[in-house]
Amino acid sequence: MYDFIKPLIFKLQPEMAHRLTIKALRSGLSPRCGSKNDSSLRTEICGLTFSNPIGLAAGFDKNAEALFGILGMGFGFAEMGTVTPNPQEGNPCPRIFRHVPTGSVINRMGFPNEGLGVFKDNLKKFRDKHPALKAPIGVNIGMNKDQTDPEKDYILLIQELGQYADYLTVNVSSPNTPGLRDLQNPAFLAPFLTNLMAEKDKLENKPPLLVKLAPDLSEEQISSISKVLLEVGIDGIILTNTTLDRPDSLPSTFAQEKGGLSGALLKAKSTEIIAQFYHDTQGRLPIIGIGGVSTADDVIEKMRAGASLVQLYTALVYHGPALPRQICQDLGAFLKEKNYKNISELVGEDHKNKETSSARA
Numbered sequence: 001m002y003d004f005i006k007p008l009i010f011k012l013q014p015e016m017a018h019r020l021t022i023k024a025l026r027s028g029l030s031p032r033c034g035s036k037n038d039s040s041l042r043t044e045i046c047g048l049t050f051s052n053p054i055g056l057a058a059g060f061d062k063n064a065e066a067l068f069g070i071l072g073m074g075f076g077f078a079e080m081g082t083v084t085p086n087p088q089e090g091n092p093c094p095r096i097f098r099h100v101p102t103g104s105v106i107n108r109m110g111f112p113n114e115g116l117g118v119f120k121d122n123l124k125k126f127r128d129k130h131p132a133l134k135a136p137i138g139v140n141i142g143m144n145k146d147q148t149d150p151e152k153d154y155i156l157l158i159q160e161l162g163q164y165a166d167y168l169t170v171n172v173s174s175p176n177t178p179g180l181r182d183l184q185n186p187a188f189l190a191p192f193l194t195n196l197m198a199e200k201d202k203l204e205n206k207p208p209l210l211v212k213l214a215p216d217l218s219e220e221q222i223s224s225i226s227k228v229l230l231e232v233g234i235d236g237i238i239l240t241n242t243t244l245d246r247p248d249s250l251p252s253t254f255a256q257e258k259g260g261l262s263g264a265l266l267k268a269k270s271t272e273i274i275a276q277f278y279h280d281t282q283g284r285l286p287i288i289g290i291g292g293v294s295t296a297d298d299v300i301e302k303m304r305a306g307a308s309l310v311q312l313y314t315a316l317v318y319h320g321p322a323l324p325r326q327i328c329q330d331l332g333a334f335l336k337e338k339n340y341k342n343i344s345e346l347v348g349e350d351h352k353n354k355e356t357s358s359a360r361a
């Protein structure tokens, strides 16, 4: 079905196509592909249960307006946002660009969203209307472009939205809000995250707090950030956001667009970053892996590198709404064929194999 309508969708400007997709998901026009998940895909992190490990990444539904349709695609969880306290328009259009031959996207959205009030209303309505839907919902929070004291915005969003979230994501890694990535600096990150953790601990539900990081970090930066995250006692890490890299395989007309690159060309880099964080945190912090995931093999690769769950966004643009269900089916078949009882046995396998082979040597 998606193969049939894809040429029409790809004739539209990417942002227009996205708006129509959200409308379709809201109105129930989208297909519901929700067959039951194999029990081998069921997994737990941070005290939350996931019927399968495939989640929708942040940025797709910035205002939490299409949750029911999104979960109907077969995702095991979904992350909404990035939401900022005040509504903002984001950067001028056009600001999303596809490169079909490499399955890539560049975006410089700059957090356009309707703000905290609308987001909260939408999420409350969804919770009231669908109490039986148990898939965890993450809330990804960010600061307004004109905020000079970032902590103020994050604290407010935790206070206002934390009670409706199964987990919160502190986004300090989008490349399109000036100064945002500077928050990853370990000297800033330590007191900042300590204060945010204290704030969420004041909430009755105490949702797990995760931090989402960029792939454009050096080994030294990863090592010092890992130390900070362990000290602060963060609940988990989301790796990674889009990259500023422009691989040589991209044509210059596309590569020169400003913004973050996502999709197939981010895959290897984000997996490497996951592996380094898993190593540097000794596997003690749950990792949600993202970047170029479009097949069961990609999921397996990310999990073996250290991810407990994965998310995707760009692959949905290229492969359509049946993708999450297809990946789950393929994962179930893989686990059965290789005699794994549960998907969680894959997590960090690369590292264990390395240890065994160095012990043998």
Ligand SMILES: Cc1cc2nc3c(=O)[nH]c(=O)nc-3n(C[C@H](O)[C@H](O)[C@H](O)COP(=O)(O)O)c2cc1C
Binding pocket: 057, 058, 059, 060, 062, 081, 082, 096, 105, 107, 109, 111, 140, 171, 174, 212, 240, 241, 242, 262, 263, 264, 266, 290, 291, 292, 293, 311, 312, 313, 314, 315
């Ligand atoms: C159009 C677009 C908008 C995005 N907006 C956000 C956002 O608001 N917040 C965020 O944390 N990540 C955002 N992302 C990044 C994705 O969540 C994800 O980290 C990245 O795209 C890599 O995954 P992928 O290769 O599966 O797309 C956005 C990505 C795209 C393509």
